[in-house]
Amino acid sequence: MLATIATVSAAALAAPVAGLLGYRQLKRAAFAGKLRITAPAGIEESGFVRIGGIDQWVSIRGEDRRNPVVLEILGGPGASNLVFLPRTRAWEKHFTIVRWDMRGAGFTFAAGGPQGQGELTHQQLYRDALEVTEHLRARLGVDRLLLVANSFGTVLGLRLARNHPELYSGYVGTDQNIIDGGRERTAYDALLARLRAAGRKKEKELAAAVAMGADRSKWTTRDVAEYNKLVLTSDPLSYDTMKTVVMRSLWFSPLHTLRGLRSYLKAMEFSERLQLEAAALDERAEGTDFRIPFFVFQGDSDVLTPPAPARRFFDDVTAPVKEFALIRDASHFASFRHPDRFLDLMLTHVRPAVTAQPAAR
Structure with a gap:
């Protein structure tokens, strides 16, 4: 993912630098104003919390403390969801949303650097997530949280949802x-098909994909x-999403300075090792109950985490x-490309199931 962002970044920065930076400051200021929460029953707080022996950044935002509390599990790995705040601002009318920069991500990585992240393993992230959950239950006075996981975060999200129904009111996975x-190769086979269809223009890329093979454990x-x-640059919709959603969100984030953006990308590079560890996981073996x-x-057009394998797993779930x-x-980043549609699904399907009452529009 980091290589993809770097590729798109280089294209974006081809514009005149002075004009680009000036426009960036204007957009960041506008977004900062949009993000202010002034509702009397609202909550807007962020800062470091001692989790798993290190300081980890936790943001809590919402317009009504009585709303269901969402714990977002970020993707990447190492990609903080805080850059998407302006795109998802409307969600905070209906949910109190906790965005946690786990170890190896976002402001947590920026504060401690590579040496300050401690043990970066799936098991440690799992322990951290449970500790964050207990902190939020006490801080917000709620019994259970609603898990919303995206992309690589769904690996951790499934494990939390499966093992701790006493802590979570529901699970929402996107991407x-x-x-x-190692059995799932739908995305890999589709990549080869796209590269072959492109002919001589993609011969080099096809050779690289064939050489690495489908076995992620290697x-x-x-x-x-x-x-x-x-995967993401060979598909037009995915590449457009990287440019118009991911890169724009990074570049215009009101929370991130230019130095902060560099740290953001370094965090993703640092956390890539988690993908190697994940290759040995087996979701079905861990359970579908x-x-x-x-x-x-x-x-519907996700080429990185295709809908077909997700649907097959879903069909097996009880x-x-x-x-x-x-x-x-x-394609990928569906909830951030279409935050309005995602919110509609959350309000019509999820909120009634976890609160037993529909949300006001």
């Missing part, structure tokens, strides 16, 4: 990853970065309530 112990971190780049409402909202929906005209 849902399905890691089947990949290096460089292979992971190259694979993500090939969930004792909380279970939802998957997937981009849960008290479950819903699967496709977000039209969306």
